[in-house]
Amino acid sequence: MISGLTLGCIYAALGLGLFVVYGVTRVLNLAQGEFVMLGGMLTVSFCAMGVPLAGAIVLAVVVTVISGAALYVLVIRPARNASGATLAFLTVGFAYAIEGITLLVWGWEYRSLTNFLGSSSIHLWGATIFGQAPWVVGMTVLMVVGLFFFFGRTMVGKALRACADEPLGARSVGISIEKMALLSFLMAAGLGAIAGATITPLTMTAYNIGIPLTIKGLLAAFVGGLNRAEGVILGGLLVGFAEALSAGLMPTGYNDAIALAFLLLVFLVRPHGLLPSRGGAG
Amino acid sequence: MTPIVARAKARASRLVPMPRVPRLALILLAVVAALPLVGNAYILSVLIKVGLHAVIAMGLVLLTGLAGQVSLGQGVFFGTGAYVSALLVLKTGVSPWLALPLAAATSGLLAAPIGRAILRLKGIIVAGVTLTVNLIFFYLVVSLSGLTGGATGLSQIPRLEYPRIMPYTTFVFYVVWLIAVVCLILSVNIAASRVGRALKSVNLLGGGSEDTAQVLGIDVMHFKVAAYIVAAVFAGVAGSVYAHYTSVIEPHTFSVQTSVLVAIMVILGGVTNPWGAIVGSALIVGLTEFLREVAPIVLGGPTGAYELVAYGVVLVATLLFLPSGLCSLPARIEEWRRGRRL
Numbered sequence: 001m002i003s004g005l006t007l008g009c010i011y012a013a014l015g016l017g018l019f020v021v022y023g024v025t026r027v028l029n030l031a032q033g034e035f036v037m038l039g040g041m042l043t044v045s046f047c048a049m050g051v052p053l054a055g056a057i058v059l060a061v062v063v064t065v066i067s068g069a070a071l072y073v074l075v076i077r078p079a080r081n082a083s084g085a086t087l088a089f090l091t092v093g094f095a096y097a098i099e100g101i102t103l104l105v106w107g108w109e110y111r112s113l114t115n116f117l118g119s120s121s122i123h124l125w126g127a128t129i130f131g132q133a134p135w136v137v138g139m140t141v142l143m144v145v146g147l148f149f150f151f152g153r154t155m156v157g158k159a160l161r162a163c164a165d166e167p168l169g170a171r172s173v174g175i176s177i178e179k180m181a182l183l184s185f186l187m188a189a190g191l192g193a194i195a196g197a198t199i200t201p202l203t204m205t206a207y208n209i210g211i212p213l214t215i216k217g218l219l220a221a222f223v224g225g226l227n228r229a230e231g232v233i234l235g236g237l238l239v240g241f242a243e244a245l246s247a248g249l250m251p252t253g254y255n256d257a258i259a260l261a262f263l264l265l266v267f268l269v270r271p272h273g274l275l276p277s278r279g280g281a282g
Numbered sequence: 283m284t285p286i287v288a289r290a291k292a293r294a295s296r297l298v299p300m301p302r303v304p305r306l307a308l309i310l311l312a313v314v315a316a317l318p319l320v321g322n323a324y325i326l327s328v329l330i331k332v333g334l335h336a337v338i339a340m341g342l343v344l345l346t347g348l349a350g351q352v353s354l355g356q357g358v359f360f361g362t363g364a365y366v367s368a369l370l371v372l373k374t375g376v377s378p379w380l381a382l383p384l385a386a387a388t389s390g391l392l393a394a395p396i397g398r399a400i401l402r403l404k405g406i407i408v409a410g411v412t413l414t415v416n417l418i419f420f421y422l423v424v425s426l427s428g429l430t431g432g433a434t435g436l437s438q439i440p441r442l443e444y445p446r447i448m449p450y451t452t453f454v455f456y457v458v459w460l461i462a463v464v465c466l467i468l469s470v471n472i473a474a475s476r477v478g479r480a481l482k483s484v485n486l487l488g489g490g491s492e493d494t495a496q497v498l499g500i501d502v503m504h505f506k507v508a509a510y511i512v513a514a515v516f517a518g519v520a521g522s523v524y525a526h527y528t529s530v531i532e533p534h535t536f537s538v539q540t541s542v543l544v545a546i547m548v549i550l551g552g553v554t555n556p557w558g559a560i561v562g563s564a565l566i567v568g569l570t571e572f573l574r575e576v577a578p579i580v581l582g583g584p585t586g587a588y589e590l591v592a593y594g595v596v597l598v599a600t601l602l603f604l605p606s607g608l609c610s611l612p613a614r615i616e617e618w619r620r621g622r623r624l
Contacts, residue, residue: 028406078602084406085352086601089549092542093597100590107584211538215417218410257421264414268399271407 003247006133006202008240009140013195014217015224015232016143017188022226023164024184025080028088031071031095033213035189038064039196040205041102044111061193067098068189072182080181095210102207110206113197132201139198143191144233151229160184219260222267239263306557307466314459318452326455330527332560332567333458337520339547339559340465341513346545347554348473348481349509351401354541355412358396358419359389359514361536363521365423365430368439368531378442382522389518390511397510401503416538423533435532442526454527461523462560465516469556472512480505546597552607561608569596 014032021029039060046056075090082090150157162170163180171177196205203209216239224235242262246255318326338356345351367385371378400411423430430436444453472478525531547566551558570589577588604610 028410075598075602082601082605085409086605088352088406088409089545090598090601092546093594093601095594096590096597097594100587100592100594103584103587103590108586211542212417215410215413215538219414222407222410254421254425257418257425260414260418260421264411264418267411268402271403 002133004241004244005237006136006240007243008237009137010195010199010203010236011216011220011239012233012236013140013143013191014213015220015236016147016229017191017195018217018221019226019229019232020147020191021184021188022221024160025076025163025181026084026087027076027091028084028218029071029091029185029188030088030214030218031091031098031210032188032192032217033210033215034095034098035064035068035192036196036199036213037102037205037207037210038067038098039193040113040200040209041106041111041196041207042193043197043200044113044205045106047113057194057197060197061190064193064196065186065189068185068192069182071189072185076181076185077178095214099207099210106207108207110204111200112204113201132198136198136202139194143194144229147229156183219263219267223263238266303467304470307463307470310466310560311459311463314456314463318448318455323449323451326451328567328571330451330455330458332564333455333462334520334524335544335547335567336462336560336563337458337465338517338544339551339563340462340469340556341516342544342548343553343556343559344469344472344481344516345509345513346548347552347558348478349506351506351510352406352409352545353412353510353513354409354538354545355416355419356513356517356544357416357536357538357541359393359517360521360524360540361419361423361533362389362392362514363518364525364531364536365436365521366518367522368436368525369429371440371526372436372438378440378522378526382442382519382526385522386515386518389521390515393511393514394507397507397514398503401506401510413538413541416541420533420537423536430533433533435530436525437530439525439529439531441529442523454523458523458527461519465519466556466560473556477505477508481509543593546593550596550600550608552609555607555609558607558609565596565608566593569593 014036017032017035018029021027021032042060042063043053043056046059047053051059071091071094075094076087079086079090151161152158159170159175160180160183162173162175163177167177170180217236220236220239221232222235223238224233225231239259242259243255246259246262249255317329321329338360341359342353342356345353363385366388367378367381370376370381370384396415400408400415403411424433427433441450442454442457444450521536524535543566547562548559549562550565551560551562569592573588573592574585578585581588600607604614
C-alpha cells in the first residue's frame with residue numbers, strides 16, 4: 001500500500017506538470033519527464049560540489065526552470081499557431097536534445113542521493129518503508145495544496161485559468177497570453193525539478209529515465225482526465241497503486257505490462273477521465 | 283449490353299485502376315541494382331538499415347500523412363513481424379520465405395483490434411496511447427522469456443534461403459530495396475485512389491474534417507483502421523526481414539525509442555509524401571552512423587550522446603522552418619526564386 005502511495009505520488013506530480021502546461025497552452029509536453037530527470041541530476045551534482053542539500057535543490061530548480069524557459073522561448077513560441085501534433089513533436093525534439101546533453105555532461109551511469117534524513121528505512125505499523133517515501137508523499141501533497149491555493153486564490157493563478165478556459169476573453173481583459181504560457185512552462189519545469197530531486201534517493205536517476213516517466217505521467221493524466229487537477233492526481237494514484245498491486249500479485253516482469261494494460265483499458269472505457277468534466281472545460 | 287451493366291463495368295474499371303509506377307521509382311530501382319557493384323559491405327549494411335526503416339516509415343506516412351493519425355507505436359508491429367517470423371522458423375522449421383508473409387499477416391491481424399480500440403480517440407491523444415501500447419509490448423516481450431528469450435532475445439535465427447552467387451548482405455540489400463520500391467508504388471497508388479481521397483478527407487492535419495467526411499457518408503473509422511493495418515503490415519514485413527538478416531533480435535530494437543525515431547524520419551522527409559519516408563530514413567540513419575563512428579573520436583564523450591542531440595536539433599529545426607519536410611524543399615526553393623524575380 002505504502003509503495004503504491006509513493007509511486008502514485010510520483011506519477012501525480014508528473015501528471016500535474018503535464019496538466020499545468022496542457023491546461024493553459026494545449027501543448028502536450030512530452031519533455032516533462034526530462035525536467036524530472038534534470039532536477040535529480042542537478043541536485044546530485046550540486047550536492048557533490050559541496051552545496052548543502054536544500055541549496056542544491058534550489059539551484060537545481062533554478063537551472064531546470066531556465067531550461068523550461070528555453071523550451072518555451074526557443075521551441076514552442078515560434079510555432080505557437082501550429083497543430084497539436086507539431087507542438088508535441090517539438091517537445092519530443094527538445095527532450096532528445098536534453099537527453100543527449102545530459103549524456104554528454106554526466107555519462108550514462110545511474111546516480112543516487114542519500115535520503116533526506118539519512119535513515120534508509122522506517123518501521124511503521126509493522127511495515128518497513130523507505131525513509132524517503134514520506135518526503136515524496138509530503139512533496140506531492142505540498143504541490144497539490146500549493147497549486148490549488150495558487151489557482152484558486154491568487155490573481156496570477158486566476159489569470160492562468162482564464163487563459164485555459166477562454167483565451168480570447170482573457171486577452172480582452174488585458175491578460176498577456178504569452179506571458180501566461182511562459183509562466184506555465186516555468187511552473188511545469190519547477191514542479192518537475194522538485195519532484196526529480198525528491199524521488200532520486202528512492203528511484204535513482206540517469207539520462208534516460210525521462211521518456212518512461214513521461215509515459216507514466218501521460219497515463220496518469222489520461223486515466224484521470226487532463227482537464228482537471230483532481231483528475232490528474234487521482235489518475236496518478238491509480239497508476240501507482242495498479243503498479244504496486246500487480247507487483248505484489250504477479251511474477252516480476254508481467255506486472256508492468258498488466259498494470260499498463262489495465263490502465264489503458266480504463267482510459268479506453270472512460271476516454272474523458274474518471275471524473276465528470278466541469279462544464280465548459282472539456 | 284444493357285446500360286446498367288455497362289455502367290457497372292465502367293465503375294469496376296474505375297475501382298481497379300491501372301497501377302501508377304512513378305518514373306523516379308524505376309530510377310531508384312536501377313540505382314539499387316547497380317549499387318552493390320561499387321559499395322562495400324559496410325555501406326550495404328547501412329543501406330539495408332535505411333531501407334528497412336523506410337518501409338516502416340512509409341506505413342506511417344499512409345497513417346499520418348493520409349489518415350492524420352499520429353502513431354508513436356510502430357515498434358510494436360516491427361517487433362511482432364520479427365518475433366513471429368523468427369519463432370515460426372525456429373520452432374516449426376518452415377522456410378523463412380514462408381514465415382515472412384505469415385509474420386506480416388500476424389502484424390496486420392494484431393493491428394485490427396488495437397486500431398479499432400484506439401482510433402476512436404482523437405488528435406494527439408492517439409500518439410500518447412500508441413506510445414503506451416508500445417511500452418506494454420516491450421514489457422510483454424521481456425517477461426514472456428520462455429517464448430521470446432526475454433531481455434536477451436532470440437539468436438541463431440536462420441537466414442533467408444538465397445542463391446550462393448552473391449554475399450548474403452548483397453542479397454538482403456536487394457530484397458530490402460525491392461520491398462521498399464514495392465511499398466513505395468503501393469503507397470503512391472493508395473494515395474491516388476478512392477481510398478486515398480477518402481483518407482485525406484478524414485485528415486485534420488491536411489485541412490479535412492472527420493465530421494464532414496462522416497456526413498458525406500464516408501465510414502471514417504473503417505478507413506482509419508484500414509490505414510493502421512496497412513502500416514502494421516509494412517512494419518511486420520520489415521521486422522521479418524530484419525530478423526532473418528541479423529539472425530539476432532532483442533526487445534530493445536522494438537522499443538519506444540525506435541517508434542519515435544521512425545516518426546521523426548517521417549517528419550523530416552515530409553509527412554504526406556512516401557518519398558519522404560526514404561529521404562528521412564536515409565538522413566537519420568546516415569546521421570546516426572556518422573555521429574556514432576566519427577564524433578566520439580573527434581570530440582570525445584560517450585557514444586550515442588551526439589546523435590540524441592542531433593535528433594532533437596534536426597527535428598525542431600524541421601518543424602519550425604520546413605514543416606512540410608525535406609521533400610517540400612524543391613518547391614520552396616522554386617517559390618523563393620520566383621519571389622525574388624518579381
